[in-house]
Amino acid sequence: MVDLIYIAVVFLVIALVAYLLGARGLAWFSAGLAKTVVWIFIILFVITLIWRFIT
Numbered sequence: 001m002v003d004l005i006y007i008a009v010v011f012l013v014i015a016l017v018a019y020l021l022g023a024r025g026l027a028w029f030s031a032g033l034a035k036t037v038v039w040i041f042i043i044l045f046v047i048t049l050i051w052r053f054i055t
Contacts, residue, residue: 004041008034 015030 004037004044008037008041011037 011030011034015027015034018024018030019027
């Protein structure tokens with residue numbers, strides 16, 4: 001699951017660089033992908049935590 005955080009950080013860096021270079025559409029898209037990956041990470045983390053407490 002650490003790979004998901006790494007991917008989110010990469011998309012965030014791409015978004016920041018694109019914003020600084022003036023590509024606002026690409027920055028918006030990359031930031032949206034980063035946000036989605038972080039939410040997937042959080043959901044999987046909670047599911048894993050619950051699974052560990054059950055078993």
